[in-house]
Amino acid sequence: MPVPTVVGQLTGGTPAVPVNAMPAELRRRFHYTETEFAVEGTARTFTPVGPLDADGQWTVKTTGGAHYRTRLLVRAPADPKKFNGTVFVEWLNVSSGQDLDPEFAFDHKALLSEGAAYVGVSAQALGVVGQGTAAVAVQGFSPKPLIEQNPQRYAGLTHPGDDYAYDIFSQAAAAIRFPKGPAPLGTLHPKNLIAIGESQSAFRMVSYVNAVAPLAKIFDGYMIHSRPASAAQLLTTAPVQIPVNTIVRSDTAVPVIIMQAEGDLFGRLHALSARQEDSRTIVTWEMAGTAHGDLSGVNYQTRSTAEWNPASGAGTVTDVGSRVSRLCGGPTNDGPQAPIVGAGLAAMTGWVADGTRPPAAPRLQVVADGSAVARDQFGIALGGVRNPAVDVPVATNSGEPRTDASVVCQLLGSSTPFDKARLAQLYPTHADYVSKVTKSADAAAKAGFLLPSDRDAAIAAAEHAAVP
Structure with a gap:
């Protein structure tokens, strides 16, 4: 597969920090660096060959080619001796209309404590140039793509559209593993690359694993977090019907862990219809007491936004928690998801590194007619991963x-x-x-x-x- 050119480091701008910068407190506490690089190349699209069935065992062929230049957001241990050899590569989420790193928000404590490196990939056009429509409108929030958030820093970035996002994501991984130009990880030598994505990015990740991964063969594992029942289109210019209960293909060549919140099973995502059995390379954890998003993620994004967009008026974490509670008619979920996802990330690291399989988890219980999660006398979900x-x-x-x-x-x-x-x-x-x-x-x-x-x-x- 094509290896893009690492054009160089992205610096400067106002403010002179990356969009989605991690809080300075985390950089100091864990002794991490944070840099950005521009990568460019020619991305291809993937055309289905035959139907896209619910079993996820899709066949595609590469077509076309278009130029792109996007960014990699790199977080790495300042001391090379602390690096554990694993790089987590997040497909940045654009549901709000701009790049966000929700997976890092959930599992940063475990990732940084373990000495892993992290690369966020601006894979989609909406986050880079603003092409597309936000899936979730947030009251009082005015999203902007990179080229508008900080025009000086991100001048020259370009994106041909989301049909090319799958290949851009693969090529970003290739730039990490086989850099042409400045090495994004500097002197660090990655042993394993694990792709991660939450919510909208998990929606994309399901299609990536089912269709693109067998061709790209660039990642050593996948962590798919809070996926919906359906999967994303591969080629929007020639859409093919995809069953709403599409699973992750069971014959993956590398490990996959699927993390599902209690709130994912019904409602807007209705992921219950795509629930699948564990297989040789697939493990699913369903987490009791958890929502699709929660207060820990809101708090992280508040701290992050204060770094790269000080004019946003994001306020303090306490202010935001109170504001969100008022907006939502009561306190939002402050449950156990982040620690469980952190444990899943650590388990994924071991599974890829030495073959130690994560523990099998009980599934969340569902009422007899299959219409809702079963609950105890306090309204707490029964079954699932617990703490x-x-x-x-x-x-x-x-x-x-x-x-x-x-x-x-x-x-x-x-x-x-x-x-x-x-x-x-x-x-x-x-x-x-x-x-x-x-x-x-x-x-x-x-x-x-x-x-x-x-x-x-x-x-x-x-x-x-x-x-x-």
């Missing part, structure tokens, strides 16, 4: 959408704190509460669904909590 947030609850965290809310608020679920009477009934003493959290955290860590650091953090938080 203290759902097994020793102090609130009902749910991924179920607020039916009268905006699209964004539907995706953020809800969190309903228990009152003092319920807390006293469940946990007669503080020691009892801490003991139950410790037991749950130990079990989750032993099962492989919670990292040791998050196990310790959960117990420490319980020890300092005013419960009951």
